[in-house]
Amino acid sequence: MTHEVRPQHRITPTRRGASRPKRYEWRVITIPMGMTRADARTMLTEHAEYGRWELTRSQILIGGSRRVWLRRRVIRPQRTDVA
Numbered sequence: 001m002t003h004e005v006r007p008q009h010r011i012t013p014t015r016r017g018a019s020r021p022k023r024y025e026w027r028v029i030t031i032p033m034g035m036t037r038a039d040a041r042t043m044l045t046e047h048a049e050y051g052r053w054e055l056t057r058s059q060i061l062i063g064g065s066r067r068v069w070l071r072r073r074v075i076r077p078q079r080t081d082v083a
Helices: 039-052
Strands: 024-031 054-060 067-073
Touching: 024 039, 039 054, 039 067
Parallel strands: none
Antiparallel strands: 024 067, 054 067
8 A cells, every 4th residue: 555645735837838918017115124104105105106106015024124015007008000
């Protein structure tokens, strides 16, 4: 009688086919521990207003600093003239 050992998790290999066009571009910002919440909020508001970034995820790190993921939609204009 043989006992088959199954792995606890599986790592799916990356696909080698044609890559899809990117829908979003990402920016990761690390906010240092010494920055106040008001300053961090002002900085993120400026990114949102002027750069069209939106907050996707935030994380508080062990040392007290914060890491923030921002994303925005990639806009690809379509040609309207027939050249």
